[in-house]
Amino acid sequence: xxxxxxxxxxxxxxxxRHGVGKTTLTQAxxxxxxxxxxxxxxxxxxxxxxxxxxxxxxxxxxxxxAIYSYEADVVVLLIAADDDYSLFxxxxxxxxxxxxxxxxxxxxxxxxxxxxxxLRLSGCKEIFPIDSHTGEGVDQLKAYLRKQG
Ligand SMILES: Nc1nc2c(ncn2[C@@H]2O[C@H](COP(=O)(O)OP(=O)(O)OP(=O)(O)O)[C@@H](O)[C@H]2O)c(=O)[nH]1
Ligand SMILES: [Mg+2]
Numbered sequence: 001x002x003x004x005x006x007x008x009x010x011x012x013x014x015x016x017r018h019g020v021g022k023t024t025l026t027q028a029x030x031x032x033x034x035x036x037x038x039x040x041x042x043x044x045x046x047x048x049x050x051x052x053x054x055x056x057x058x059x060x061x062x063x064x065x066a067i068y069s070y071e072a073d074v075v076v077l078l079i080a081a082d083d084d085y086s087l088f089x090x091x092x093x094x095x096x097x098x099x100x101x102x103x104x105x106x107x108x109x110x111x112x113x114x115x116x117x118x119l120r121l122s123g124c125k126e127i128f129p130i131d132s133h134t135g136e137g138v139d140q141l142k143a144y145l146r147k148q149g
Contacts, residue, residue, distance in 0.1 A: 003046075006046035006047050008146055008147050009046075009047035009145055009146060009147065010047065010072075010073035010074050010145050010146070010147055011047050011049065011071060011072045011073045011074070012047060012048050012049065012072060012073070012074045012075075012076060012145055013049040013051065013065070013068050013069055013071070013072035013074070013075045013076065014026070014048065014049065014050050014051060014076050014078060015051055015055075015056050015065055015075060015076065015077055015078065016053060016056060016077060016078030016079065016087070016105075017053045017056060017057055017083070017087050018052065018053025018054060018057065019053060019080075020053060020078045020079065020080050020083070020105055021078060021080060021105035021106060021132055022039065022050050022051065022053070022078055023036075023037055023039050023043075023050055024036075024105075024132040024133075025078070025103070025105065025130065025132050025138075026043075026045070026048045026050050027132065028130075028132035028135060028138045029048065029138060029141070029142055029145075030048075034132060034133060039051065039052040039053070040052060042055075042064065042068060044068075044071075047145075049068055049071065049072060051064070051065060051068065056087055057087065066095075066096075069096050069098055070098075072098055073098065073099065074098060074099045074100075074101060074145060075096055075098050075099070075100045075101075076100075076101055076102070076103050077092075077093075077100060077101070077102050077103070077119060077122060077124060078102075078103045078104075078105055079102070079103075079104055079105070079115040079118055079119060080104070080105045080106040080109075080115065081104050081105065081106045081107045081109055081110045081111065081112045081114075081115050081129070082106055082109045082110045083115060086115070086118035086119075086121075086122070088118065088119070088122040089122065090121050090122060090123075091121075091122065091123045092122045092123060093122060093123030093124060094123060100123065100124060101124055101125075101126040101127065101128065101144070102116065102119030102120070102122070102124030102126070102127040102128070103119075103127070103128050103129075103130055103141065104116050104119065104127065104128070104129045104130065105130060105131070105132065106131060107129045107130065107131045107136060107137065108131045108133065108134050108136070112129035116129065126144065128140060128141040128144065
């Protein structure tokens with residue numbers, strides 16, 4: 001991505017369990033080659049803030065996500081299409097005074113409907129089904145994350 005393009009993007013915090021596909025999504029959004037990297041600590045890039053899944057899973061680490069949400073314009077909650085459960089309680093989005101959207105990852109594996117319902121129950125109004133490996137849905141998400149005007 002070019003520098004001027006980065007300036008046009010909303011600051012975006014990615015939150016979800018380990019392995020849901022946050023880092024892979026950052027690579028897809030930036031047009032990078034997809035490669036596995038375990039996120040060990042908060043990664044604050046030009047506009048993407050990538051968190052380790054453990055921060056959403058371990059009660060005592062959740063405060064870090066709350067603090068980083070204040071740095072962000074948009075908070076993205078991620079659930080994979082083939083996940084068996086959701087980490088996010090009902091109506092959790094009202095805890096954050098930022099836009100909160102949902103992303104269903106790995107939609108090449110199974111239909112996104114169940115994960116999308118969980119995200120809706122948690123309060124997400126906008127939900128984007130994507131697959132970072134095939135690129136499906138990534139452009140639509142990127143368009144939403146572009147600053148308007
Ligand atoms: N098929 C498919 N696989 C994906 C997708 N997104 C991620 N993966 C795979 O899932 C695995 C975990 O992806 P990561 O992006 O590292 O997951 P993460 O949420 O960043 O995990 P942590 O850094 O541990 O919090 C990798 O092997 C990815 O290739 C997707 O959209 N489709
Ligand atoms: Mg990661």
